[in-house]
Amino acid sequence: MSQQQQSAQNKPVERKQIEASEVEKHNKKGDLWIVIDSLIYDVSKFAALHPGGETVLCDPEVAGQDATEVFFGLHKHEILMKPQYKRLIIGQVSGEEEQIVPPPAGSPSKVPYAEPTWLTEKFHSPYFQDHHRHLQREIRKYVDERVREVAQRCEANGKRPDVDLIQEMGKNGLNAMRMGPGDHLKGRKLFADIKPEQFDYFCEMIITQELVRMGARGFGDGLQGGMVIGLPPVMKFGNAETQKEIIEPVLAGEKFICLAITEAFAGSDIVGGLKTFAKKSEDGSHYIVNGTKKWITNGVFADYFTTAVKTDEGFAVLCIPRSVGGVETKQIKTSYSTTAGTAYVMFDDCKVPAKYLLGEDGAGIPVILSNFNHERWVMCCSTIRSARAITAQCMMWSHQRKAFGKPIISQPVVRQTLASLISQCEAAQAWLENVTHQMNKMDYYEVATHLAGQIALLKSWSTRVSHDVADHAVNILGGRGLTKGGMGGFVEEFHRTYKFDAVLGGSEEILADLGVRQALRNYPVNEKL
Numbered sequence: 001m002s003q004q005q006q007s008a009q010n011k012p013v014e015r016k017q018i019e020a021s022e023v024e025k026h027n028k029k030g031d032l033w034i035v036i037d038s039l040i041y042d043v044s045k046f047a048a049l050h051p052g053g054e055t056v057l058c059d060p061e062v063a064g065q066d067a068t069e070v071f072f073g074l075h076k077h078e079i080l081m082k083p084q085y086k087r088l089i090i091g092q093v094s095g096e097e098e099q100i101v102p103p104p105a106g107s108p109s110k111v112p113y114a115e116p117t118w119l120t121e122k123f124h125s126p127y128f129q130d131h132h133r134h135l136q137r138e139i140r141k142y143v144d145e146r147v148r149e150v151a152q153r154c155e156a157n158g159k160r161p162d163v164d165l166i167q168e169m170g171k172n173g174l175n176a177m178r179m180g181p182g183d184h185l186k187g188r189k190l191f192a193d194i195k196p197e198q199f200d201y202f203c204e205m206i207i208t209q210e211l212v213r214m215g216a217r218g219f220g221d222g223l224q225g226g227m228v229i230g231l232p233p234v235m236k237f238g239n240a241e242t243q244k245e246i247i248e249p250v251l252a253g254e255k256f257i258c259l260a261i262t263e264a265f266a267g268s269d270i271v272g273g274l275k276t277f278a279k280k281s282e283d284g285s286h287y288i289v290n291g292t293k294k295w296i297t298n299g300v301f302a303d304y305f306t307t308a309v310k311t312d313e314g315f316a317v318l319c320i321p322r323s324v325g326g327v328e329t330k331q332i333k334t335s336y337s338t339t340a341g342t343a344y345v346m347f348d349d350c351k352v353p354a355k356y357l358l359g360e361d362g363a364g365i366p367v368i369l370s371n372f373n374h375e376r377w378v379m380c381c382s383t384i385r386s387a388r389a390i391t392a393q394c395m396m397w398s399h400q401r402k403a404f405g406k407p408i409i410s411q412p413v414v415r416q417t418l419a420s421l422i423s424q425c426e427a428a429q430a431w432l433e434n435v436t437h438q439m440n441k442m443d444y445y446e447v448a449t450h451l452a453g454q455i456a457l458l459k460s461w462s463t464r465v466s467h468d469v470a471d472h473a474v475n476i477l478g479g480r481g482l483t484k485g486g487m488g489g490f491v492e493e494f495h496r497t498y499k500f501d502a503v504l505g506g507s508e509e510i511l512a513d514l515g516v517r518q519a520l521r522n523y524p525v526n527e528k529l
């Protein structure tokens with residue numbers, strides 16, 4: 001259920017007022033009431049179905065009593081928002097009021113550090129303007145009301161993300177906005193009535209960061225991850241005919257695309273290690289492609305494969321339509337959900353018309369490299385926001401979970417841990433905002449020359465932050481951090497999946513090294529220690 005529906009349902013309703021002394025009388029199997037946040041639940045029949053068992057509800061400290069504290073030590077608030085549990089409410093304790101009401105859809109959380117400072121009351125930012133704030137509110141509402149349910153469902157059942165949702169995101173402009181600023185936005189109606197000329201990398205950052213709050217990493221990649229990394233080479237290097245065929249149908253969610261670089265034979269060593277070969281025909285009209293690709297996000301349902309190949313000229317990129325025949329895909333089961341459509345791809349004598357060549361034959365490296373900075377930056381946006389969401393979960397859990405008679409946040413060791421996680425999240429977001437600002441100001445070549453190293457370092461470091469956050473979050477949540485669903489479900493999911501950002505788009509060590517090597521390129525000859 002969306003937050004908006006939740007808050008609508010939470011509007012003050014006339015409830016039957018019942019004295020606490022009356023509630024106390026209903027304290028046994030078959031006649032069992034409990035109070036949570038002033039509301040009286042008749043659990044007489046539900047008790048036998050309660051996932052935590054009937055016995056715990058018949059405990060003298062629970063049966064006929066106010067069980068608010070024990071309830072929130074064991075369950076997420078969202079359970080009480082479900083209609084099947086709301087139906088158990090029979091009244092309210094006389095003279096008491098509900099205290100725990102979720103904020104309206106789209107509004108920022110007031111939990112300390114749950115939001116970046118630009119969304120925190122009383123804080124200022126040099127980067128964000130009114131349209132950014134408007135976009136953030138609208139996209140959060142959209143995610144909470146429209147996307148979250150699909151995300152949780154697909155993450156669990158492993159099916160591809162609903163095509164009607166992707167097509168809706170095509171119509172409302174979101175798919176195009178996820179491709180960053182550029183000519184493709186001109187004349188297009190954008191989500192939340194953002195004007196194309198207003199759209200900058202901060203807008204894109206907002207969209208990416210709001211989407212990851214769903215806590216469904218596999219779905220996040222399933223939801224057009226392939227488009228975000230596979231379409232840019234077509235947009236930049238495709239010829240007019242190919243662009244016409246591919247770009248709009250992909251943005252509309254009618255066709256699907258993926259980026260096929262990695263092979264079982266080669267990850268980061270894309271130049272030396274690749275084996276997929278494209279042999280040009282004598283008349284130059286087509287290529288015959290043979291080879292395999294591995295871990296290709298969205299490959300299972302892609303119609304187009306933006307594929308790195310070797311040729312007689314050296315290295316090239318072809319956008320291979322599945323429809324040419326000879327393309328086979330197999331699902332790979334990874335540690336996140338199969339909803340991402342991660343594939344093993346086999347090209348067997350694929351006859352690919354030469355018009356699908358992106359850029360020049362033998363000059364494929366810049367085509368691939370041109371993609372990397374944006375892709376890595378998107379991953380920074382995503383992992384940094386997820387780490388913050390997990391830190392907020394730790395904050396909330398340690399605030400409401402009691403051990404040794406006190407909330408666990410009263411333990412100095414827990415506060416020390418939170419201090420470290422908060423500091424890392426704040427630092428990572430601040431660096432990200434700085435890099436994003438530079439992206440708004442620099443042109444493509446300046447980014448490649450001056451910012452690629454910073455982006456590489458930021459990605460490398462932010463996934464270290466995620467590592468630390470995931471590790472400590474599991475310790476704080478305990479067994480729940482290792483259990484799917486329930487109170488620690490989000491933490492379990494993050495701990496299982498944060499490594500995707502550490503490996504995809506260049507692994508931590510490779511990127512750290514790239515960052516330093518790029519710095520050395522501009523090392524001044526005239527300065528000595």
Ligand code: HEM
Nearest residue numbers: 041051052056057062067070071074075076079085486487
């Ligand atoms: C209206 C009242 C309640 C409802 C609707 C409810 C519902 C649920 C649900 C859906 C679960 C499954 C776990 C999850 O999804 O998080 C659960 C587990 C549990 N519940 Fe309740 N519950 C209620 C009250 C209580 C109370 C008052 C207690 C107090 C002892 C309690 C103790 C437990 C325990 C011990 C578990 C297992 C927790 C775990 O697996 O970590 N429940 N409950």
